[in-house]
Amino acid sequence: MIVLGGGNTAMDCCRSARRLGGEDVKVIVRSGFEEMKASPWEKEDAQHEGIPILNYLVPKSFQHEGGKLTGMTFEKVKAVYDDKGRRSLVPTGEPDESFECDQVLVAVGQENAFTWIERDIGIEFDKWGMPKLDEKTLQSTLPRVFFGGDAALGPKNIIWAVAHGHEAAVSIDKFCQGESLADRPPPHMNLVSQKMGIHEWSYDNNVVPDARYAVPLKELKLALKDIRTEVELGFDPQLAWKEAQRCLNCDVQTVFAPKLCIECDACVDICPMDCITFTPDGEEAEVRARLNAPSDNASQDLYVGAGLKTGRIMAKDEDVCLHCGLCAERCPTGAWDMQKFYLEMTHAGPGCRSRETPRQAA
Ligand code: SF4
Numbered sequence: 595m596i597v598l599g600g601g602n603t604a605m606d607c608c609r610s611a612r613r614l615g616g617e618d619v620k621v622i623v624r625s626g627f628e629e630m631k632a633s634p635w636e637k638e639d640a641q642h643e644g645i646p647i648l649n650y651l652v653p654k655s656f657q658h659e660g661g662k663l664t665g666m667t668f669e670k671v672k673a674v675y676d677d678k679g680r681r682s683l684v685p686t687g688e689p690d691e692s693f694e695c696d697q698v699l700v701a702v703g704q705e706n707a708f709t710w711i712e713r714d715i716g717i718e719f720d721k722w723g724m725p726k727l728d729e730k731t732l733q734s735t736l737p738r739v740f741f742g743g744d745a746a747l748g749p750k751n752i753i754w755a756v757a758h759g760h761e762a763a764v765s766i767d768k769f770c771q772g773e774s775l776a777d778r779p780p781p782h783m784n785l786v787s788q789k790m791g792i793h794e795w796s797y798d799n800n801v802v803p804d805a806r807y808a809v810p811l812k813e814l815k816l817a818l819k820d821i822r823t824e825v826e827l828g829f830d831p832q833l834a835w836k837e838a839q840r841c842l843n844c845d846v847q848t849v850f851a852p853k854l855c856i857e858c859d860a861c862v863d864i865c866p867m868d869c870i871t872f873t874p875d876g877e878e879a880e881v882r883a884r885l886n887a888p889s890d891n892a893s894q895d896l897y898v899g900a901g902l903k904t905g906r907i908m909a910k911d912e913d914v915c916l917h918c919g920l921c922a923e924r925c926p927t928g929a930w931d932m933q934k935f936y937l938e939m940t941h942a943g944p945g946c947r948s949r950e951t952p953r954q955a956a
């Protein structure tokens with residue numbers, strides 16, 4: 595059996611096919627292995643079950659004999675990138691590859707189909723057949739109709755769909771109250787110090803260098819026997835505890851107060867990741883290059899503290915910080931603090947409205 599496609603659905607299809615009696619199951623994908631849409635752990639699990647994933651092969655034809663499928667032929671391609679980094683798949687010129695099969699599962703993704711929406715009711719669609727929306731409010735061109743999830747802005751994931759649901763609910767609440775949908779209260783944010791003593795924090799700041807612990811799996815022979823068998827056994831309490839120790843406390847931030855800093859460099863010396871630098875100000879790209887540990891991930895903002903007595907800045911590469919708190923423990927003036935970040939989104943209801951409803955006022 596051949597499964598066409600490189601997403602998580604293709605991984606589900608091939609693994610289900612193995613369990614339903616498919617002995618020779620392979621996944622064949624147009625793109626390279628790294629670019630496949632499937633999550634890395636889904637690809638790992640499929641390969642663990644003995645399913646080969648063959649890349650850079652574009653379907654060309656089906657072969658059949660006497661009305662029965664016998665195989666498929668693929669053209670070999672390679673990825674070529676233009677100046678803007680856009681990828682195209684071009685034939686390598688090598689001979690086509692053929693694979694025997696008696697079944698093909700096509701798992702190449704789904705598209706929205708809005709044929710059920712009459713085109714004269716006021717909802718406008720773009721050239722790809724997607725509804726024209728205000729991306730912030732999710733309101734369509736028919737003001738009382740809102741979209742969310744994959745139907746709104748194309749395929750994303752369940753987390754986006756839930757977020758769309760909240761945003762659309764705020765829009766609908768304000769719409770029903772006769773308020774402007776564009777006028778939306780920002781989320782509530784807060785930072786709270788975690789200091790409990792000189793060297794004591796209210797969170798476990800010990801850094802554990804362990805690699806990720808794999809979730810134990812059912813023995814392969816048993817897992818493939820029955821499609822209803824649960825494959826992932828989950829962590830036992832001991833393994834769960836070890837895995838939890840790897841937490842990097844990403845909700846706890848390093849907060850810098852330039853006014854308190856005496857530029858003694860003690861935090862620079864103690865930081866295990868070399869992510870703090872006191873340096874003259876300059877153009878961002880140039881500053882990034884001369885940090886103690888050069889910061890080349892431009893998509894991650896630098897944390898910069900200005901207003902130091904020498905006129906220098908404190909620049910910190912947030913990408914590599916372990917949230918260990920050693921800088922804050924070492925600082926003699928309390929210029930560094932470890933603070934927990936709280937975020938509260940605005941939800942539909944009285945809190946999202948600009949004015950008081952008669953009920954609130956009462
Ligand atoms: S929290 Fe730890 S890793 Fe992060 S800046 Fe401070 S000392 Fe460095």
Ligand code: SF4
Nearest residue numbers: 855856858859861925
């Ligand atoms: S240890 Fe404190 S006072 Fe010294 S350079 Fe760092 S932030 Fe400034």
